Amino acid sequence: MPSLTPSQTIGPFLAIQIPYAGEERLVPENDPDAIHLRGTIYDGEGAVVDDALIEIWQANRAGRYAHPEDQRDELPVEEGFTGFGRCATDVEGRFEFITVKPGRVPGPNGRLQAPHLDVSVFARGLLKRLVTRIYFPDEADANAEDPVLYAIEDPEERETLLAIPEEGGLRFDIHLQGDGETAFFVV
Secondary structure (H helix, E strand, O other), X not given: OOOOOOOOOEOOOHHHHOOOOOOOEOOOOOOOOOXXXXXXXXXXXXXXXXXXXXXXXXXXXXXXXXXXXXXXXXXXXXXXXXXXXXXXXXXXXXEEEEEOOOOOEEOHHHOEEXXXXXXXXXXXXXXXXXXXXXXXXXXXXXXXXXXOHHHOOOHHHHHOOEOEEEOOEEEOOEEOOOOOOOOOEOO
């Protein structure tokens, strides 16, 4: 019988081991629907986290994933759009993606989910990745119907999943702990 070994935290060599240059641009900057999504990652004391890695996964504009299990042929596949992005934080804890707003996708019990990005956060001190979502502020009606977003009962905690409009795009800061901690999901 194999023995179990404990998890290890992600070490200081994260940037050396994972090549990710260029994966922060899911669409070209001149795409008419391009959205600049910027944010900063903060630790529990409010200090920036300058060595984290953020991954996003999303459906395309029509709400179809670039994945073999998405068999909804009535929705188009976008040539060259993978729906996956990866960005390391810089020395000021910042990250940025250029993407498009995804379409709505089916959720639990077939109910449509609001447009959203799935987010994974990897950083020192974490035994496992943290998983959250980013919802769009201009989708109030869809957000109000989203079965995943409204599974979070506390309105203040729910608000931590909404991007904020800012000049030239959207802002989504991630707080790993403490005041204003981002809501994370158990996966």
